[in-house]
Amino acid sequence: MKIEFTLNGEPCSVEAPAHINLLHLLRDYVGLTGTKEGCGVGECGACSVLLDGKLVNSCLVLAPQAGGRDVVTIEGVRGADGGPNDLQKNFIDHGAVQCGYCIPGMVLAGEALLAKKLNPSRADIREAIAGNLCRCTGYQQIVDAIEATAAARRDTRQPQSIEDAKVHEEVL
Amino acid sequence: MIMEKFSYVRGQSIPHAVALLNEPGVRARVLAGGTDLVLLMKEERDVCDRVVDITLIPELHQIRRAGDRVVIGAGANFCEIVESPLVNETAPALADACHSVGATQIRNMGTLGGNVANAAACADSLPALVCFDAVAHALTPDGALEWPVSDLVIRPNQTKLPAGALLTALSYQIPGEGSRSVFLKLGRRNAMAISRLTVAALGRLDDAGRVAEVRIVPGSATPQIRRFPKAEAVLLGQIPTLELLREAARVAVAEMTEITGKRWSSEFKEPALESMVLRALAQLFDAQGAA
Ligand code: FES
Ligand code: FES
Numbered sequence: 001m002k003i004e005f006t007l008n009g010e011p012c013s014v015e016a017p018a019h020i021n022l023l024h025l026l027r028d029y030v031g032l033t034g035t036k037e038g039c040g041v042g043e044c045g046a047c048s049v050l051l052d053g054k055l056v057n058s059c060l061v062l063a064p065q066a067g068g069r070d071v072v073t074i075e076g077v078r079g080a081d082g083g084p085n086d087l088q089k090n091f092i093d094h095g096a097v098q099c100g101y102c103i104p105g106m107v108l109a110g111e112a113l114l115a116k117k118l119n120p121s122r123a124d125i126r127e128a129i130a131g132n133l134c135r136c137t138g139y140q141q142i143v144d145a146i147e148a149t150a151a152a153r154r155d156t157r158q159p160q161s162i163e164d165a166k167v168h169e170e171v172l
Numbered sequence: 173m174i175m176e177k178f179s180y181v182r183g184q185s186i187p188h189a190v191a192l193l194n195e196p197g198v199r200a201r202v203l204a205g206g207t208d209l210v211l212l213m214k215e216e217r218d219v220c221d222r223v224v225d226i227t228l229i230p231e232l233h234q235i236r237r238a239g240d241r242v243v244i245g246a247g248a249n250f251c252e253i254v255e256s257p258l259v260n261e262t263a264p265a266l267a268d269a270c271h272s273v274g275a276t277q278i279r280n281m282g283t284l285g286g287n288v289a290n291a292a293a294c295a296d297s298l299p300a301l302v303c304f305d306a307v308a309h310a311l312t313p314d315g316a317l318e319w320p321v322s323d324l325v326i327r328p329n330q331t332k333l334p335a336g337a338l339l340t341a342l343s344y345q346i347p348g349e350g351s352r353s354v355f356l357k358l359g360r361r362n363a364m365a366i367s368r369l370t371v372a373a374l375g376r377l378d379d380a381g382r383v384a385e386v387r388i389v390p391g392s393a394t395p396q397i398r399r400f401p402k403a404e405a406v407l408l409g410q411i412p413t414l415e416l417l418r419e420a421a422r423v424a425v426a427e428m429t430e431i432t433g434k435r436w437s438s439e440f441k442e443p444a445l446e447s448m449v450l451r452a453l454a455q456l457f458d459a460q461g462a463a
Pocket of ligand 2: 101
């Protein structure tokens with residue numbers, strides 16, 4: 001069937017079978033491989049994307065469920081110059097990235113939190129990434145990176161570039 | 173040429189979804205949150221002919237007050253329930269139970285109706301719904317049906333919901349003034365724990381400080397999720413002293429064992445349930461030193 005949706009702000013139309021999941025659609029039919037498959041059963045968060053601005057496990061979303069909706073993957077999160085945005089830079093600066101496999105999901109979980117709350121406690125941050133497993137970092141540096149980004153965004157009150165208009169509005 | 177295992181259709185409204193589910197000769201299945209169905213599809217080749225996606229039917233997401241009841245659309249996801257002021261105000265234990273489901277990603281997708289219809293042994297919302305004496309509402313081609321949630325869910329993974337029926341809402345009567353409710357969960361890891369033991373409880377004292385109302389519902393303790401009337405009877409009409417709460421907790425354990433018999437897990441579950449019931453009752457009735 002034809003599945004048409006908005007992907008990172010651009011229209012996307014792809015022919016794919018109805019029974020595959022959104023993760024498979026993104027990686028193997030659209031060719032965006034930033035979204036990772038860890039467990040494939042909704043337990044690790046490596047496949048996290050934003051669906052209409054909400055954080056979901058793309059391995060649990062049926063591909064046609066994305067039809068007509070707005071999907072943001074890690075490829076849609078970037079700075080104005082096309083490089084890493086402030087959150088991604090903070091991940092790097094705080095040593096929050098080791099093997100990197102969990103990071104696309106972690107960054108999207110971070111963005112989903114910051115879109116709702118620019119003043120999160122560390123407990124809020126831990127809860128926001130509770131569905132994202134990292135086997136390398138021990139999480140502290142990831143929490144630090146999200147916390148630092150929240151503080152900086154509070155100071156500037158400027159939304160950072162993320163292609164998703166909905167996230168934009170909420171940050172504003 | 174792509175081989176389709178099934179067709180995907182979106183329900184536009186509740187009646188439209190029911191019609192799609194009941195077309196003769198078409199084996200149709202509801203896609204509510206997707207969290208369980210999408211996994212099932214990975215495992216099984218031939219699940220159905222048609223998937224009816226109900227996640228975008230606005231009416232199924234509504235959470236509203238109707239007289240002295242609160243009506244939650246069966247398609248409301250756990251995040252929507254956790255964030256609902258109406259649910260937090262009238263049924264805090266239900267909001268807590270929904271909050272304890274999975275992590276953000278799962279709460280954004282999983283729905284209350286899906287939890288009830290699948291009746292997973294570990295469905296956290298079930299004991300809370302039973303604690304609020306919730307009623308499940310469904311629509312079939314022949315009209316509307318309803319059951320108390322405690323009757324609808326027979327045992328894990330089995331309900332009385334007839335084929336072709338669509339669960340439309342869960343409703344509960346708003347508890348009386350001064351009621352408190354709690355939800356406790358014992359799980360391995362907070363965020364994703366498929367819960368092993370939970371307790372939902374509700375209580376209210378009268379002006380004389382006696383127990384005017386109490387409901388105790390353990391989850392994952394018995395096959396059919398139900399109130400524990402014997403344990404409740406220990407407390408009704410009494411001043412809730414710590415000693416009495418301990419007695420009620422012991423009776424709750426005896427009630428569980430009476431229903432399930434001794435099992436391999438009893439050695440773990442009995443003391444765990446006893447302390448959880450005690451803690452829940454202590455929180456309801458402000459008993460000191462119990463938790
Ligand atoms: S791959 Fe989706 S949650 Fe692990
Ligand atoms: S950095 Fe390796 S899994 Fe998180």
